[in-house]
Amino acid sequence: GKGHSHWSYEDLKHWSTDYSDCGGTKQSPINVDTAQATFSPDLRPIQLSGYSLPANKQLKLKNNGHTVVLELPESLALTGGYAQQYRAVQLHLHWGSPLGPGSEHTINGRRFPAEIHVVHYNTKYDSFTEAMVHPDGLAVLGAFLEVGHGENQYYHEILKHLFEIQEVGQETLVPGFNIAGLLPANLKLYFHYNGSLTTPPCYQTVKWTIFNQTMLLSHNQMSMLVSSLRTDDDKLLQSNYRPVQNLHGRRVLASFQ
Ligand SMILES: NS(=O)(=O)c1c(F)c(F)c(SCCc2ccc(C(=O)O)cc2)c(F)c1NC1CCCCCCC1
Ligand SMILES: [Zn+2]
Numbered sequence: 001g002k003g004h005s006h007w008s009y010e011d012l013k014h015w016s017t018d019y020s021d022c023g024g025t026k027q028s029p030i031n032v033d034t035a036q037a038t039f040s041p042d043l044r045p046i047q048l049s050g051y052s053l054p055a056n057k058q059l060k061l062k063n064n065g066h067t068v069v070l071e072l073p074e075s076l077a078l079t080g081g082y083a084q085q086y087r088a089v090q091l092h093l094h095w096g097s098p099l100g101p102g103s104e105h106t107i108n109g110r111r112f113p114a115e116i117h118v119v120h121y122n123t124k125y126d127s128f129t130e131a132m133v134h135p136d137g138l139a140v141l142g143a144f145l146e147v148g149h150g151e152n153q154y155y156h157e158i159l160k161h162l163f164e165i166q167e168v169g170q171e172t173l174v175p176g177f178n179i180a181g182l183l184p185a186n187l188k189l190y191f192h193y194n195g196s197l198t199t200p201p202c203y204q205t206v207k208w209t210i211f212n213q214t215m216l217l218s219h220n221q222m223s224m225l226v227s228s229l230r231t232d233d234d235k236l237l238q239s240n241y242r243p244v245q246n247l248h249g250r251r252v253l254a255s256f257q
Contacts, residue, residue: 007200009240015200022202027245028195029104032210032252037191043255046141046187046209047080053176061161062171065232066199067092067240070158076179078120078139081187082207086120086139089128091182093117093145094198095225097238102226103144104198104241105210112144112214113222115241116182135194137205143183145225148216154181155217162228184213192253198242212256 007015016023053059053073060071069092076088095114096102103112118141121131131137145155157177164172189212196204217225229237 009242012243015202019200019202021196021204022200024196024202024204025246025248026195026204026250027202028198028206028208029106029242029244030193030195030247030250030252031106031109031244032191034108034254037252037254039257040192040253040255043190043192043253044081045255046078046082046190048180048183048187049077049079050075051180052178055175055177057176058173059176060171061158061165061174063165063168063229063237065168065237067094067237068158068162068165068229070174072118072179076120077123078141081190081209082139084136085123087123088179089119089121091116091118091179093225094241095145095222095238096241097226097236098223100239102239102241104244105142105144106244107144111241112146114145114217114225116143116145116215117141118179118183132197132203132205135205136207138197138203139207139209141183141209141211143211144214145217145222146214147219147222149218150216151218152216152221154178155215155221158182159221159224159228162224166228166230168230168232182215184211184215186213187211189213189256190254192255193250195245195250 072088074087078086101111103115121128125131
């Protein structure tokens with residue numbers, strides 16, 4: 001990868017000195033004020049294709065010091081809900097600690113326990129690195145994770161490997177599974193806005209989709225997520241979320257009323 005960036009969630013102030021876009025006016029994450037969201041009936045249901053992977057397709061799972069990343073094959077494609085076709089790059093998670101929740105986006109000021117991001121790039125560009133510098137270059141699907149009663153079998157496919165990658169830089173291979181199971185069954189109800197990567201370089205090139213339906217994990221699964229990984233100073237990797245950013249006049253669209 002790009003090697004370990006020296007930024008951290010502790011010194012957010014320096015992000016914009018080292019990465020100018022981080023001080024821009026279309027930054028993410030944001031708080032979604034549902035009363036201010038504009039119902040947009042032409043927002044189509046999100047459609048996923050190729051998300052169901054056979055077990056013999058091995059995927060790389062890595063602790064990169066800031067999150068756990070599952071690399072995804074480009075065969076996973078977003079075909080509905082966006083004007084252009086996007087293909088998957090990777091998915092990763094944001095979480096809190098035993099002291100509090102760690103989603104990046106908030107809804108009416110409410111922070112959820114955790115949040116998944118599935119990162120895609122616009123296939124009109126030759127590569128992800130080319131796409132990520134263009135305003136329509138990236139599409140990230142986000143969903144909130146909450147604690148429910150039963151075990152979530154899809155999240156188990158990732159969480160059961162966390163103990164193998166406790167240290168920064170460690171990676172392991174995960175058998176393929178139905179990646180769509182990590183996202184809500186109802187892909188019609190979502191918020192949509194133009195924003196950025198929530199980590200340096202903070203490029204303002206992301207069309208965000210935040211689903212209204214949340215994902216339920218067991219209490220044990222959520223505590224595995226918040227207490228398995230370490231950072232490069234051997235502390236627990238926790239609360240890896242950026243504070244919400246100012247909308248600066250941006251509108252948030254809703255696919256539902
Ligand atoms: N919410 S988000 O999508 O902005 C996001 C984060 F908030 C993230 F925190 C991250 S992880 C931090 C960036 C990073 C660091 C090291 C390595 C490596 O060693 O391979 C890779 C990446 C992270 F990877 C991503 N997504 C990345 C954005 C960073 C650069 C391009 C990689 C794909 C999308
Ligand atoms: Zn993210």
